[in-house]
Amino acid sequence: xxxxxxxxxxxxxxxxxxxxxxxxxxxxxxxxxxxxxxxxxxxxxxxxxxxxxxxxxxxxxxxxxxxxxxxxxxxxxxxxxxxxxxxxxxxxxxxxxxxxxxxxxxxxxxxxxxxxxxxxxxxxxxxxxxxxxxx
Numbered sequence: 780x781x782x783x784x785x786x787x788x789x790x791x792x793x794x795x796x797x798x799x800x801x802x803x804x805x806x807x808x809x810x811x812x813x814x815x816x817x818x819x820x821x822x823x824x825x826x827x828x829x830x831x832x833x834x835x836x837x838x839x840x841x842x843x844x845x846x847x848x849x850x851x852x853x854x855x856x857x858x859x860x861x862x863x864x865x866x867x868x869x870x871x872x873x874x875x876x877x878x879x880x881x882x883x884x885x886x887x888x889x890x891x892x893x894x895x896x897x898x899x900x901x902x903x904x905x906x907x908x909x910x911x912x913x914x
Contacts, residue, residue: 787833787882798832801906806832806884809869809876810904814849817905821845826912827857828903833882837861837908838901846893846900851908853901854893864889877901 789797794807804810814820819828828838828851838853846852856862860880867876867888877886886907893900 794832799906802831805904805906806830806879806882806886809867809885811887812850812904812906817850819851819905819908819910820849822851822910824910824912826910828853828908828910830879830882830884830886831907831909832879832884834909835861835879835881837879837886838903840910844894846902848900848902850887850902851905852893853903854897854899856901862886877903879907 791807795803798806801812805812822843825840827836827840829836836857839857842854842857844852844854863878863880865876865878867874874888874890877889878884879886884907885904887901887903890900890902891898
């Protein structure tokens with residue numbers, strides 16, 4: 780995993796060399812993985828989820844829940860300062876995109892239909908994450 784770098788700016792060639800083709804598609808081109816196929820959608824290990832692009836800690840396992848959507852879902856980021864939000868009007872919808880603040884990588888979207896206490900569902904692509912289990 781890469782070290783977190785708050786001012787990370789790589790060329791497209793450097794990103795392609797650093798990431799798998801699936802990670803590149805999702806993190807750099809705002810793609811998505813098919814539902815129910817990602818590495819972490821059914822992961823129940825205890826630990827932290829980091830950005831696969833830069834290593835920044837993004838989510839914790841104690842905020843992960845089964846939303847039934849087929850993607851890893853969280854009620855909140857590990858630190859609200861770890862993510863940024865953008866309006867996404869693609870695919871004929873208006874959604875709130877979630878990106879890694881450190882490297883700008885696309886993570887997924889956040890919706891207002893999650894459980895308490897936040898009422899949020901951060902629907903995140905497995906390929907944008909690297910989970911580090913607690914020992």
